[in-house]
Each structure stands twice: as C-alpha cells, then as structure tokens.
Amino acid sequence: MNFILDGFFQAIDLLITGNAETYSAILVTVRVSSYSIGSSLILGIPLGFCLGYFDFSGKKPIRTIVDTLMALPTVFIGLLVYAFLTNRGPLGNFSLLFTLPGIAIGQTILALPIVIGLSATAIESMEKKLRITIMSMGANRRQLFLTSLWESRHALLAGAIAAYGRVMTEVGISMMVGGNIKWHTRTITTAIALETNKGQFGMGVALGLVLLTIAFCVNFSVSFLRRRY
Amino acid sequence: MALGQLEYILIHRCVLSIKKGEMRMKGLLSAILCLALAVCLLPGICKAEEKTLMMATTTSTDNTGLLDYLAPKFQEATGIELKWTATGTGKALKLGENCDVDVLMVHAPPAEKKFVEAGFGADRREIMYNDFVIIGPAADPAGIKGKSIKDALQSLKAKQAIFASRGDNSGTHKKELSLWKAADLQVPEKENWYIQTGQGMLTTINIAAERNGYTMTDRGTYIKYEDNLGGNPSLKILVEGDVVLLNQYSVIAVNPKHCPKVKNDLAMEFINWITGPAAQEQIKEFKLLGKPLFTPNAKK
Numbered sequence: 001m002n003f004i005l006d007g008f009f010q011a012i013d014l015l016i017t018g019n020a021e022t023y024s025a026i027l028v029t030v031r032v033s034s035y036s037i038g039s040s041l042i043l044g045i046p047l048g049f050c051l052g053y054f055d056f057s058g059k060k061p062i063r064t065i066v067d068t069l070m071a072l073p074t075v076f077i078g079l080l081v082y083a084f085l086t087n088r089g090p091l092g093n094f095s096l097l098f099t100l101p102g103i104a105i106g107q108t109i110l111a112l113p114i115v116i117g118l119s120a121t122a123i124e125s126m127e128k129k130l131r132i133t134i135m136s137m138g139a140n141r142r143q144l145f146l147t148s149l150w151e152s153r154h155a156l157l158a159g160a161i162a163a164y165g166r167v168m169t170e171v172g173i174s175m176m177v178g179g180n181i182k183w184h185t186r187t188i189t190t191a192i193a194l195e196t197n198k199g200q201f202g203m204g205v206a207l208g209l210v211l212l213t214i215a216f217c218v219n220f221s222v223s224f225l226r227r228r229y
Numbered sequence: 230m231a232l233g234q235l236e237y238i239l240i241h242r243c244v245l246s247i248k249k250g251e252m253r254m255k256g257l258l259s260a261i262l263c264l265a266l267a268v269c270l271l272p273g274i275c276k277a278e279e280k281t282l283m284m285a286t287t288t289s290t291d292n293t294g295l296l297d298y299l300a301p302k303f304q305e306a307t308g309i310e311l312k313w314t315a316t317g318t319g320k321a322l323k324l325g326e327n328c329d330v331d332v333l334m335v336h337a338p339p340a341e342k343k344f345v346e347a348g349f350g351a352d353r354r355e356i357m358y359n360d361f362v363i364i365g366p367a368a369d370p371a372g373i374k375g376k377s378i379k380d381a382l383q384s385l386k387a388k389q390a391i392f393a394s395r396g397d398n399s400g401t402h403k404k405e406l407s408l409w410k411a412a413d414l415q416v417p418e419k420e421n422w423y424i425q426t427g428q429g430m431l432t433t434i435n436i437a438a439e440r441n442g443y444t445m446t447d448r449g450t451y452i453k454y455e456d457n458l459g460g461n462p463s464l465k466i467l468v469e470g471d472v473v474l475l476n477q478y479s480v481i482a483v484n485p486k487h488c489p490k491v492k493n494d495l496a497m498e499f500i501n502w503i504t505g506p507a508a509q510e511q512i513k514e515f516k517l518l519g520k521p522l523f524t525p526n527a528k529k
Contacts, residue, residue, distance in 0.1 A: 086327045086328070086329050087327060087328035087329050087488065087490060088327050088328055089327075092328075097329050098283065098312070098314065098329070146255065150253055179314030180314060180315070181312045181313065181314055182297070182312075182313075184312060194291075194315075196432070197288065197292060197428070197429040197431055197432050198292045198431055198453070198457075199431045199432075199434075199435060199453070199454060199457040200457065229253070
C-alpha cells in the first residue's frame with residue numbers, strides 16, 4: 001500500500017525537478033495524442049456530419065458498425081497496424097514502425113469511431129426546425145454545414161474530449177507499434193507498464209498521476225474556452 | 230402566414246448564427262490546423278535521421294537496467310545511438326524475421342540457432358551469461374532446497390506446490406519447458422497449481438510471491454527484485470548451480486540477405502563493440518547490491 005503514497009510524492013518531485021525521462025514521456029504523449037486527435041477530428045467530423053445529417057439506405061447498419069468499432073481493443077488495433085507497417089508489410093517502405101506517426105495512425109483508428117459516432121449523434125439531436133430554417137434563409141451547403149457544426153459545438157466538444165481521453169490513456173497501440181523506445185516512443189502509459197514490470201510500483205503510480213495532471217490541464221482549458229463561446 | 234414564436238426565434242437565431250457560425254467554425258477549424266502544424270514542427274520530428282541502431286531484446290536486459298547502462302557507453306565509443314524495444318525472446322525473434330530491427334540480444338540458444346539456420350540471422354555471437362535459479366518461499370513447503378533441478382521439479386509436481394510460469398514463449402519460458410522435459414515430466418498445462426502469467430519476469434516473480442509459490446528466474450532479475458525490496462525478499466533462492474541452468478545471452482545481426490534495408494554495418498559495429506574487451510569489462514562491472522548480474526563470456 002505504501003507505494004501509492006510514495007508515488008504521490010514522487011509525482012510532485014518528478015514534475016518539479018524537471019526529470020528528463022518524465023518530460024520526454026510527457027512530450028511524446030502530448031505530441032502523439034495531438035496528431036491522432038487532430039487527424040481523427042478532421043476526418044471524423046465531416047463523416048459524422050454526413051451520417052447524422054443525411055438519410056440514406058443503409059444508415060442504420062452503418063451506425064451499428066460505427067458503434068461496434070468504438071469497442072475496438074487497442075492491442076488488436078496495435079497488431080493490425082503492426083501488420084501493415086512492418087518492413088515486410090504493405091506499408092513497410094514508409095518506415096513508420098517504432099515512430100510517433102506510426103502510433104498516431106493506430107490511435108486515429110481508435111478515436112475515429114468515437115468522433116464519428118458522437119458527432120453523428122450531436123448533429124441528429126440538433127433541433128430539426130433549426131436545420132429547415134437555416135436552409136430557408138438561403139444558406140448554401142457550406143454555410144449549412146458550418147452553421148450546424150457551430151450550433152452543436154458543445155456536443156461535438158464532448159465527443160472530442162471522450163476521444164482524447166481514450167487516445168491519451170491507451171497502451172496497447174503505443175506498446176506494439178511504438179515499441180516503448182526510451183527518449184523516442186516511450187509514452188507515459190508505456191512507461192507505467194515498464195515501471196510496473198520492473199517492480200517500481202511507486203514510479204508507476206507517480207507517472208499515472210502525471211498523466212492525470214495533463215488530462216486535467218486539457219479539460220481545464222477546454223472548459224475555459226467553452227465558457228467564452 | 231403568421232409565424233409561431235418558435236419559428237420566429239429560430240429565424241432570428243439563424244440570421245445571426247449563419248454568419249457567426251460560419252465564421253467561428255472556420256476560425257476553429259483553422260485553429261485546429263495551425264495547432265496540428267505547430268505540434269508537427271516541434272523540435273525533433275522533422276530533423277534528419279541520425280545514426281541509430283534498432284535492437285529487439287528481452288525483458289531481462291532492459292528491466293535490470295543493463296541497457297540503460299551500456300547504451301550511453303556505446304554511443305560514446307561509436308557515435309551510434311542505440312534504440313531498443315524490450316519483449317520476450319519469442320517476439321524479439323519475430324521482429325528480426327520481419328526486418329523491423331537491425332540486431333537482436335536474446336537468450337534462447339536453440340531458438341536462436343533455428344533463426345540463423347532459417348536465414349533470418351547472420352552473425353550470432355555469445356556475449357554473456359547468468360544462470361537460472363528456482364526461487365520459492367523461505368519455508369519451502371515442497372522441500373526442494375538444495376536438490377538437483379530434476380528432483381526439485383519432481384517434488385514440486387508431487388506436492389502440487391504453486392508454481393508461476395512465464396507462459397509467454399520467452400527465453401526463460403522455453404528454458405523452463407525444456408527442464409520439465411529433461412526431468413521426464415509432462416509439461417503441466419491446466420493443473421491448478423501451475424500458473425501461466427504471460428507477463429515479464431519481475432511481474433511473474435511478484436505473482437509467485439503473492440501466491441506464496443515457486444518460480445524460475447534468471448539471477449539478474451532476481452537480484453533486481455531483491456534490490457526493489459530493500460534486500461529482504463520474501464522468495465529465496467532454493468535451487469541453483471546446476472549446469473543445465475546456465476542462461477546464455479547472444480547478439481545476432483539480422484541477415485542483410487533476408488532484409489536488404491537493415492542497417493547491417495551499424496549492427497556489426499555493435500556486435501564488435503559488445504564482444505570487445507572494453508564492453509565486456511563494463512558488463513562485469515554492472516552490479517546491483519554489490520552483486521554482478523551478468524558474466525561476460527564473448528570469445529575472441
């Protein structure tokens with residue numbers, strides 16, 4: 001039990017003394033999760049908009065598939081992405097294995113169903129009459145798209161935060177595709193796994209608290225933005 | 230046609246919100262793009278590739294801290310940065326076979342020889358050894374202390390004492406399986422007393438300790454475990470010193486004929502360095518609790 005309290009003080013110590021290994025892991029985590037959340041939002045919001053906005057045959061089954069993919073296990077994604085990125089795989093020429101963009105590809109696959117599903121729900125639950133009215137005001141398609149997104153911004157934001165949380169805390173993809181390489185692809189979560197394997201439980205707890213601190217900073221700035229807009 | 234109040238409010242909102250929404254959403258999207266660009270341009274990501282060597286290795290060399298100790302010395306001597314990913318020997322060999330790494334540091338001689346014979350590995354050189362030991366609770370309920378490895382395994386089975394196995398196809402796991410066979414026993418599989426953890430060595434030791442059971446470990450990881458617990462571990466070494474318990478570590482260069490893109494020149498530089506006198510001396514100097522963890526034995 002002691003190691004939990006030890007971990008708490010160790011976490012403060014790591015952050016204050018500017019422990020190089022910890023800050024490297026923090027930077028890697030923030031960087032790779034920004035890549036993946038950025039690309040999953042850019043891809044996912046338009047797709048989610050289409051899925052929530054338009055009525056077409058096959059919409060229901062697609063919704064079910066998207067919802068199912070939200071449950072993709074991270075280790076499985078890691079294995080799939082590894083199969084493509086390995087030097088003998090179809091994308092081996094790009095040398096993406098054991099790199100941050102490689103991890104980001106896997107994490108994008110992880111976050112995409114969440115972003116698509118939740119933004120589709122956000123658009124669907126938008127006031128139906130609002131949509132008709134926007135059109136009756138003579139808005140063109142682009143204006144319609146952007147206005148609908150703006151009107152459902154809070155629900156979209158909630159989806160983005162859920163996806164960000166999942167991306168930042170996953171360990172399966174980072175471990176399998178990134179390889180937990182010190183100074184390069186070691187994220188906070190793979191570092192926790194390693195420290196636990198090494199029996200350094202206190203250090204593992206400390207890193208877990210560091211991760212929570214980052215998550216808190218992200219959510220705090222998001223809620224600040226939300227109050228302003 | 231008179232408008233209902235809701236419609237009126239909506240129209241009012243929309244006139245504002247079409248303009249505002251479009252502008253703001255555009256602003257937001259370009260902010261996201263800018264952020265993505267900024268993150269990409271953070272130092273490091275776009276810089277040219279330096280001389281780096283990618284190695285797959287086993288958990289024991291990483292968990293004991295040996296590589297953290299050797300990598301800076303290697304970089305100092307040759308200017309090459311050593312990057313490594315630590316997994317079980319099974320996966321490490323697989324990464325070599327798939328050309329994802331340039332060099333391997335592993336400890337499962339029979340599997341290594343097969344790997345080289347299959348044409349996946351080129352130069353295999355032995356670098357160091359430690360030995361495996363059977364550890365268990367000090368009270369030793371199965372009474373194996375001081376016995377030969379064969380007798381010890383037989384009484385573990387007879388007494389159905391809790392035994393934690395790596396169960397992950399690692400070098401240690403392969404060794405353990407071969408010992409059951411050598412003791413004329415069927416490898417336990419579903420027996421209640423035989424726990425297959427599927428995890429790294431230190432985790433497995435901890436599981437054995439939690440269950441008050443036995444396990445087999447390399448001595449290096451055991452010393453690390455001893456060190457973690459301040460030199461007073463709950464599991465003690467009970468069986469040691471048998472010749473069959475020797476744990477040989479080797480380095481293997483991934484075969485450039487099988488993997489043309491592999492950095493064979495760097496891999497050879499590493500192999501020559503680690504089998505050389507300076508690095509061998511440094512391996513000997515690597516100690517925890519004043520005990521050496523590995524014994525260098527590279528042949529000239």
